[in-house]
Amino acid sequence: MSDVQPAHDTETTPGTTPGTPPGTADLPDWEKRFRAPRVSLPDWAEDAPDRSLFVSNATGTYELYAWDRTTGEQxxxxxxxxxxxxxxxxxDGRWIWWFDDTDGDEFGVWKRQPFEGGEDTPAVPGLAASYPAGLAIARDGSAIVVGRSTDEDGSTVHVVRGDGDPVEIxxxxxxxxxxxLSHDGxxxxxxxxxxxxxxxxxxxxVDLDGRALAELDDTKGGxxxxxxxxxxxxxxxxDTRLLVGHQRRGRWEPMVWDVASGVETDLALDLPGDVSAEWYPDGSALLIAHSFEARSDLWRLxxxxxxxxxxxxxxxxxxxxxxxxDGTVEYLWSSAAExxxxxTTAGGxxxxxxxLKCPGSVPVEDAWVEGPGGxxxxxxxxxxxxxxxxTVFEIHGGPTWHDSDAFAAGPAAWVDHGYAVVRVNYRGSTGYGRDxxxxxxxxxGLIELEDIAAVRAWAVSSGLADPxxxxxxxxSWGGYLTLLGLGTQPGDWAVGLAAVPVAxxxxxxxxxMEALKAMDRTLLGGTPEEVPERFAASSPLSYVDDVRAPVYISAGVxxxxxPIRQVENYVDRLASRGAVHEVYRYDAGHGSLVVDERIKQVRLEIDFASRHLR
Known part of the structure; x- marks a missing residue:
């Protein structure tokens, strides 16, 4: 493995300012935001806290990096x-585990390599490829617990003890x-x-043999x-205390459950919005993550x-x-502008x-609009x-996600090109309560689009948006809502841009993948064979003949x-009636981790919109 390298040489050359990598001075700001090296919040080994792992795009592709804090080596x-x-x-900080899939398809196996570098080897020999569903490793290395998901087996959990074979529990x-996995494994x-x-x-x-020891189920009895x-x-x-997130008061909050005694300790924090938590390393306090109305902050309990x-x-x-x-807190922070x-709370x-340094953008403003559901x-x-x-209505994925006052290179690119950007936390979004x-x-899909339509009407009537x-x-889910909205609200939109959509x-x-089938059965109340009318009502394909706006679709093969087959079905219907559309297919999965590829996709989207809005 090679040492980490900056994305660009930082030596000063004629025509650049100090700290500006050669070849980047003339790039537009929107492209610099994608190319500028970024890093994730470093993860650290519990028993070797000076050894950390983080993600960076320094080479132009998002990859894992080892960081020895003692020597400074990355x-x-x-x-x-x-x-x-x-x-x-x-x-113990001795090994890096990483998931090895095939070209972004999320189906693969765990591999490992020594922290100092060396050969990648299968981490769990004998365990076939699957979608990952959680991983836990005992602090003394005596046990490994692997969660898996496949179409054939559903969800499984395997335990590996020492050098033994994986055992399904x-x-x-x-x-x-x-x-x-508990501290003692x-x-x-x-x-x-x-x-x-x-x-x-x-x-x-459960214990390592799969025997059930305690159960917490809030879906029963109500x-x-x-x-x-x-x-x-x-x-x-x-210590047998387990920190648990619950929704008993209509929002996410933490509580402490002692699985040995069964005692539940309700923390009842007086903070609006959703609250999550994690332990301080000595177990005496909790680091509270508080999210409210698209912003977030931290507390110590x-x-x-x-x-x-x-x-x-x-x-x-x-x-x-x-x-x-040492009691300090490290955190990954941004705003729409920065x-x-x-x-770190230690400073700096x-x-x-x-x-290359990432240019900032413009601050985000809040809009509150009365809608049919609140x-x-x-x-x-x-x-x-x-x-x-x-105006671009940039619709977030999920659906259980939300847009926030955080930095995003995509919306900033549209602003640089003279567009206003509106992001809607429609019903289905997190952060505004369980209901x-x-x-x-x-x-x-139809409910989310009712909220998007209400915000659209406000944007036009307020003078923000040119109708x-x-x-x-x-x-993703935003691409799905885009195609569904073009068909169910055909007079409202001049252009549609759908990336990796449900079509x-x-x-x-x-x-x-199997986990998403389970989610769809929950959302729609059954399978396509059990509730065909609901699938039809929520499918963009049902309304494709009503689409009037030019459509741009990008999809990972x-x-x-x-999956790509359902996208092709939709595209074939567009083509059969001569609808204006363009399709871009790329060799990856649900999006791309390659910076050049992401820039290419944004450039294609902006070009498509510009040509059809002139």
Missing amino acids: RQATDRDNGTTDGLLTP YRHRESAGVGD ALIAVEHTEHGDAMHSAIRV TEELGLSVLGFAPVAG DLATRALERIDTPPGSVSGATARP PPQVR VVLDPPG RIHALVQKPAGEGPFP WTDALKHRV AKLVLAGG DYVTAYHDE NDPRC
């Missing part, structure tokens, strides 16, 4: 054509995965949806199903005194945080990649000048989430 650990982002360190047709927390609702998990704690999530076992020897202390972070979004053994940085920036939150970025502007997230069931130059765009819902269901 080393590129993976090097694959389509990039690598799924990896972790073993607790759990199997179910519905979605399940490994949540965590004796208890496994499994998140499962055996009750059939893929949006609301239950938790079962008319409303509530979800749980595993946040982690206490990092203390002999002392478990003995229940004192809640705010950790100073700038306004914007914290997309990851970790408490270090690029991401890995900061933890990792500052060399090379008040809708939208985020707006505007170019210089007076409106109305050509808002769960509201889209059975009328999938003749409205672009509906998005990727033919029935074919997508039959071709997609190895995509397991929005």
